[in-house]
Amino acid sequence: MKQKIIAVLVAMLAIFPAFASDKVLASIDGLWYCLVGDEALYCGEAYLSPETLTLKPHVEYEGKTYTVTGFKFLERSDFSNDYDWSSYEPFRKTKTLVIPSTVVNNEQNLNIMRGMEALASVTVTSEETDAANAPNGFRSVDGVLYTYDGTRMLLLPKKRTMALNEFPKELKIIGECSCEDACASVVNLPEGVITIERNAFYDASIGSLVIPASVTKLIRGAISSSYISSITLCGDIDFGNVDYDNQDTFDYGLNVLPWSLSRITLSANVGKINEHVFVLDCPNLTTISVEDGNVSYSAFDGCLYDKEMKTLLCVPRANKSWEYPQTLETIGDYAVFENDNITELTGLPKTVTTIGVRSFRGCRNIESLELTGSLASIGHHCFSGCYGLRKIIIGDNIKQIGEYAFSGGRSGVNREITCPKSMTVLPKGIFSGNYIRSITGCDNVEEIQEKAFYGTNLHIMVFDLFPRLKRIGVGAFAYAIFWDSGIRLPESVEEVGDEAFYGSTNYQYIDWIRLSWSLKKIGAKAFWLDSKAPAIKEVGCAAQIPPVCTENMPFSPEVYRNATLSVGPVQDYQSTTPWNRFDHIVHEEYSGVEEVADGGEEVRV
Structure with a gap:
C-alpha cells in the first residue's frame, strides 16, 4: 500500500514543472504549495477541489518552516504536455474556506478568493496572529471578508444565501466588486457605512438591500448593475446630477439604481430625494412604500406623493393600475414616465390643475386624452412619445401648454385633435412628428411657433384651419x-x-x-x-x-x-x-x- 501511495505522489509530481532554483512545488499534509523563499503559496490539488479548505499559518518541508501567505494559480505553461489542463480546478468546489491571519491582503489573493464560484463562507483564524503582518492581512465576520481593521468589505462569498446582518463596527466602505455575483437574501448595511464603491454589487442577486442614512451619496454603477429586488433607503441620499437635456438620460437611465428593482421603501428619516431616478432607472418597479412617521412623503396605492398627497411624485413604471387620492392637485414632473400599462387618462380628481414636465412621456399605449375640468397647465414634453394617442381634447380651461407637449407619433395612428378656442399660440414642437387626421378649434391662433409641426404627416388642408394666423415660426413645418x-x-x-x-x-x-x-x-x-x-x-x-x-x-x-x-x-x-x-x-x-x-x-x- 505504501508503495502505491509513493507511486501516485511521484506521478503527480511529474505533472508539475521543475521551478526555478528559488521555487519548489511541495505536497504537505496532502495539500500542494509553491515554496518561495520563506513563504508558502497554496496552489491546489492536482485532481481534487475540496469543499472545505483549511490552511495553516505555517507549514514545514524538509526541516524548514514556511509562512503561508496566500494562493497561487498555476498557468498552463507550468504543466507537462501530457497533463489534462482542464482537470486543474483547485477551487471549483470549495464552499468553506478557512485561512490564517498570515495570508496577505493583496490583489492576487483577493482575486483568487473572489473567483471561487462555490464559496459560501470564508473565515480568518487568529489562533496564531502574526503581529507584523496583521495590518496587511484580512479579517472575517459572519463568513464575510474585510480588511484587517474592518473598515472595508472585500468579499461577500458568491454562494452565501443567508441574510447578512452582522458587520465589523468599524465598517465604512463596501469595496469595489466586494459583492460581485453574491446571492444573499438580505444585506442590511449598518449605520456608519459611508461609501458603496463602483461595481460593489456587480451582477449580485440580492433579495433586499438596506442602505443606511450614513450613505449620503450613491455613485453611478455602485448597485445599478445588480439584480436587487428591493431597496430600503434610511435617509436622504444624493443620486448625482441628472442631465435633463441629454436624450440618453431618458433612453438609458442614470445608471444609479438597478433595472431589476421591484420595490422601494422610504424610511421615516427620508426627507429629500430625487424621485425622478425611480422611474428613469427602474422599469420593473411595482411598489413604493413609506414608513410611518415620515414628515415629507406619503404613499397611496403603491405610488409616491408629497406628505399632504397634493402632488403625485412617482407611479412605478410596472404598476398596472392605481387610484388617485381626492386631495390631488398636481401630477408632478416625470410622475408617470414610460408606463406602458396606462391606456387612457381617467380617474383624475377634478381638483387637479397642473400636469408637470414629461409627466406621461413615453406612455406608449395611451389612446385618448380628455384634458378638461380644472386642468389649467401642461408641462413641456408632457405627453411626448405617447405613440398610441388617437384622440386629444384640450379643454377650454387650459391656459398654458409647454413645448413639445404632444410630440411624437406612429405611422397608422392618426390623431384627431381638439384645441381650445381661446388658444392664440401653438407652442414650440407641440405636434411635431404626429400623424394628424383632423384639428379643430384653431380659429383664433395667431402664431405657430418653432417646429410646431416639424416632420408631421398632415392628412388635412391645414391652412384652412388658421384664418387669423400671423406668424409662422422657425422650422414650423420643416419636413x-x-x-x-x-x-x-x-x-x-x-x-x-x-x-x-x-x-x-x-x-x-x-x-x-x-x-x-x-x-x-x-x-x-x-x-x-x-x-x-x-x-x-x-x-x-x-x-x-x-x-x-x-x-x-x-x-x-x-x-x-x-x-x-x-x-x-x-x-x-x-x-x-x-x-x-x-x-x-x-x-x-x-x-x-x-x-x-x-x-x-x-x-x-
Whole structure:
C-alpha cells in the first residue's frame, strides 16, 4: 500500500514543472504549495477541489518552516504536455474556506478568493496572529471578508444565501466588486457605512438591500448593475446630477439604481430625494412604500406623493393600475414616465390643475386624452412619445401648454385633435412628428411657433384651419408632409420664419406656393422644400410691397429657374432682391382683402 501511495505522489509530481532554483512545488499534509523563499503559496490539488479548505499559518518541508501567505494559480505553461489542463480546478468546489491571519491582503489573493464560484463562507483564524503582518492581512465576520481593521468589505462569498446582518463596527466602505455575483437574501448595511464603491454589487442577486442614512451619496454603477429586488433607503441620499437635456438620460437611465428593482421603501428619516431616478432607472418597479412617521412623503396605492398627497411624485413604471387620492392637485414632473400599462387618462380628481414636465412621456399605449375640468397647465414634453394617442381634447380651461407637449407619433395612428378656442399660440414642437387626421378649434391662433409641426404627416388642408394666423415660426413645418399639392398661406400671415417649410413634401411633390396679401417678411430657406423642389411651377405673392427676405434666400436655387412668379406690381418685384432672381415674373391682379361683416370669412378679390 505504501508503495502505491509513493507511486501516485511521484506521478503527480511529474505533472508539475521543475521551478526555478528559488521555487519548489511541495505536497504537505496532502495539500500542494509553491515554496518561495520563506513563504508558502497554496496552489491546489492536482485532481481534487475540496469543499472545505483549511490552511495553516505555517507549514514545514524538509526541516524548514514556511509562512503561508496566500494562493497561487498555476498557468498552463507550468504543466507537462501530457497533463489534462482542464482537470486543474483547485477551487471549483470549495464552499468553506478557512485561512490564517498570515495570508496577505493583496490583489492576487483577493482575486483568487473572489473567483471561487462555490464559496459560501470564508473565515480568518487568529489562533496564531502574526503581529507584523496583521495590518496587511484580512479579517472575517459572519463568513464575510474585510480588511484587517474592518473598515472595508472585500468579499461577500458568491454562494452565501443567508441574510447578512452582522458587520465589523468599524465598517465604512463596501469595496469595489466586494459583492460581485453574491446571492444573499438580505444585506442590511449598518449605520456608519459611508461609501458603496463602483461595481460593489456587480451582477449580485440580492433579495433586499438596506442602505443606511450614513450613505449620503450613491455613485453611478455602485448597485445599478445588480439584480436587487428591493431597496430600503434610511435617509436622504444624493443620486448625482441628472442631465435633463441629454436624450440618453431618458433612453438609458442614470445608471444609479438597478433595472431589476421591484420595490422601494422610504424610511421615516427620508426627507429629500430625487424621485425622478425611480422611474428613469427602474422599469420593473411595482411598489413604493413609506414608513410611518415620515414628515415629507406619503404613499397611496403603491405610488409616491408629497406628505399632504397634493402632488403625485412617482407611479412605478410596472404598476398596472392605481387610484388617485381626492386631495390631488398636481401630477408632478416625470410622475408617470414610460408606463406602458396606462391606456387612457381617467380617474383624475377634478381638483387637479397642473400636469408637470414629461409627466406621461413615453406612455406608449395611451389612446385618448380628455384634458378638461380644472386642468389649467401642461408641462413641456408632457405627453411626448405617447405613440398610441388617437384622440386629444384640450379643454377650454387650459391656459398654458409647454413645448413639445404632444410630440411624437406612429405611422397608422392618426390623431384627431381638439384645441381650445381661446388658444392664440401653438407652442414650440407641440405636434411635431404626429400623424394628424383632423384639428379643430384653431380659429383664433395667431402664431405657430418653432417646429410646431416639424416632420408631421398632415392628412388635412391645414391652412384652412388658421384664418387669423400671423406668424409662422422657425422650422414650423420643416419636413412636414402635406395633403395637397401646394402651400397656400392664410391671407393674414405677416411673417414666415427661417426654414419654416424646409424639406416639406406631399409624398410626390409640391408644385405651387401661394403667399399671403399681408406678408412682410420671409426667413432664410423658408421654402427650400424636399429634393423634388424643382417641380414647383408657380409662386404667387399677393403682397403689394415685396416682402423682405432674410439672407435673400427664401427659395432654393432651382425654384428661381423653373417656377413662374405671379405678382401684382411686376416692376417692384423686378427691382427687389431676391425676387428679381426669378427668370419668369408675370402680372396677376390682386385687388386686396375684404372682410365680410358680422364675422364672415375673409375673401381675396
